Amino acid sequence: MSRSVRRGAAALLLSSTLLLSTAACGADTTQSLNSGSAVAATPSASSTFEKQKLAKTRFVANAGLAAGAAYQWIVKPYKAGKFKKGADGRTFAMVKAGLAGAFTYNRLKAAVNNAKGDPLLSKAVAPLSSGIDSLKELGTKLRKGEVDAADVGGLEGVINGIKDAGKSAGAEVKDKVPSASQLTGG
Template sequence: MNRTRTVLSATLLVAVVAAPLSTSSALFDKTRFVLHLGAAYFAFHHWDLKPFQQGKFSAGAPGRTANLVKGGLALAFAAHEVSVARKVAHNSSSPLLQKLDGGLNTLSTEMSTVGARLKGGNLNPADIQSLDTDTQKFGADSAAAGQPIKDVPVAIPGL
């Protein structure tokens, strides 16, 4: 467990230090891509998909309004992170990232749209299910391009 935290911390440190120094053909494109996309998926999964599946967005659920607002803000953050990941992929010289670039624009736009609806208190269950389907499709596209995405649970202290 300590080794995992050390590796994760080192990866984050390298990404934070390297990001301002990078050019369009950055050395750490894949690392930056994964960090941004991972943050987006975590926000969507933790504050949108799970609460939706648990019925926290349903009419009459305790804390429904707060959960909808949190979900909307999480999707706005996720859309931003997907957009950043898309820019990294678009500007990268990596053939893998260039293959994955196309699917991210739609995902970012859809996250922004659904996030705005949630912040406004409007929930269409089909929107959340559609986003889940889109994230699964992106995972399938990544596997087809030669890089399967594995969900690796990492404990984050304090969360």
């Protein structure tokens, strides 16, 4: 048998095995769920505590990434005049700012969702939801070069509000600049 035929046979055997084992696992899972034999996990005091702890941790991570992206690629370049017509590197700065705006909005929404797992944090963050919603089109405005001082000021206000809310609930947020792959969704 030639080498390529052996490789093809081995690949066929391996994929068939994986397919059959996956199908068998799926059947068992479906059968146990349909028969009602699966035991539902009941939350305990420790799982509630862990859920709240993870909610704060996730909130801090997402809010920190949002704050870092906003400052690094929107606020700082805006204050340096990178978005003004005729500025050196304006197009590249606006593209990065547009990506950062969309990323910031996404991470702030995730942070608010994380905050729902902790009662104190949820109460502290609740008033900021409308401010976060106002940032929905920020990425598009930045890419088009339509951003102004009010937009950047509003962004800074929302970020500072999130940081203050986290601090008041025992979840201090520090800026964490995301990597380029995080920023582009990679």
